[in-house]
Amino acid sequence: MNCKLTIQESDARIPQSKIAGVYDLNAPVYDIWGTLTESNARQRAIDLAGITDGLNILEVAVGTGLAFHEIVKRNPNGSNTGIDLSEGMLSRARKRLQGVGMANYTLSIASALDLPVKSSSVDILFNNYMFDLMTPENIDRALEEFKRVLKLGGRLVLVNMTKGEKHGSCIYERIYRMFPALMGGCRGVVLSGSLELQGFTVVSREYYQQMLFPSEVVMATKAA
Numbered sequence: 324m325n326c327k328l329t330i331q332e333s334d335a336r337i338p339q340s341k342i343a344g345v346y347d348l349n350a351p352v353y354d355i356w357g358t359l360t361e362s363n364a365r366q367r368a369i370d371l372a373g374i375t376d377g378l379n380i381l382e383v384a385v386g387t388g389l390a391f392h393e394i395v396k397r398n399p400n401g402s403n404t405g406i407d408l409s410e411g412m413l414s415r416a417r418k419r420l421q422g423v424g425m426a427n428y429t430l431s432i433a434s435a436l437d438l439p440v441k442s443s444s445v446d447i448l449f450n451n452y453m454f455d456l457m458t459p460e461n462i463d464r465a466l467e468e469f470k471r472v473l474k475l476g477g478r479l480v481l482v483n484m485t486k487g488e489k490h491g492s493c494i495y496e497r498i499y500r501m502f503p504a505l506m507g508g509c510r511g512v513v514l515s516g517s518l519e520l521q522g523f524t525v526v527s528r529e530y531y532q533q534m535l536f537p538s539e540v541v542m543a544t545k546a547a
């Protein structure tokens with residue numbers, strides 16, 4: 324059963340200027356949420372990306388490193404860059420990566436809207452649960468940046484909170500309506516249309532639901 328409540332994509336309630344503060348506060352408990360409701364989709368994205376060792380990989384909005392530590396393990400001789408707006412989230416990612424015991428990565432503060440990365444240099448760009456908290460204008464701006472930094476034929480692998488397609492998923496839209504900060508500012512989005520408009524080729528879109536929480540896993544490539 325589809326979710327009948329539909330929050331519009333224009334309804335992003337936490338401005339980018341407040342995101343770092345919100346996630347600094349959420350950081351101590353984020354992994355509980357991120358594991359219980361998002362781990363299946365996040366793992367699928369990593370598997371789908373087809374990482375082979377030696378690539379130049381960028382993860383934007385790396386958070387506490389739930390995906391990044393797995394990416395670094397699969398790309399030990401490549402280059403792995405993680406960026407995020409929140410120092411609270413990044414400091415947890417740094418602790419998590421100490422356990423991996425490799426030095427071929429960097430973690431730093433930067434914005435998806437202005438990536439400190441050379442044009443046409445990235446083989447795979449990961450981005451999990453970020454577009455669902457952005458305005459349509461910032462979604463387009465971040466996608467332009469993603470397209471700029473990816474190599475031709477490079478892969479973009481995204482996970483977003485999406486619109487519910489199965490029974491029970493509406494509960495998260497209800498919570499967002501009342502307490503957007505409790506949802507980290509995230510509401511359901513469907514990104515394939517924006518990707519195509521920006522000139523990406525969408526290769527696949529899969530729907531996942533975990534603890535009733537609806538996610539999409541999207542794989543796209545940068546076309547000529």
Ligand SMILES: C[S@@+](CC[C@H](N)C(=O)[O-])C[C@H]1O[C@@H](n2cnc3c(N)ncnc32)[C@H](O)[C@@H]1O
Pocket residue numbers: 339342343346357365383384385386387388389390406407408409412433434435436450451452453456507509
């Ligand atoms: C819901 S969390 C997801 C964290 C991580 N990707 C994961 O899946 O566990 C959203 C993250 O996006 C980051 N974020 C939001 N807007 C951003 C931007 N413009 N540039 C970089 N990071 C951003 C937040 O700081 C936060 O860490």
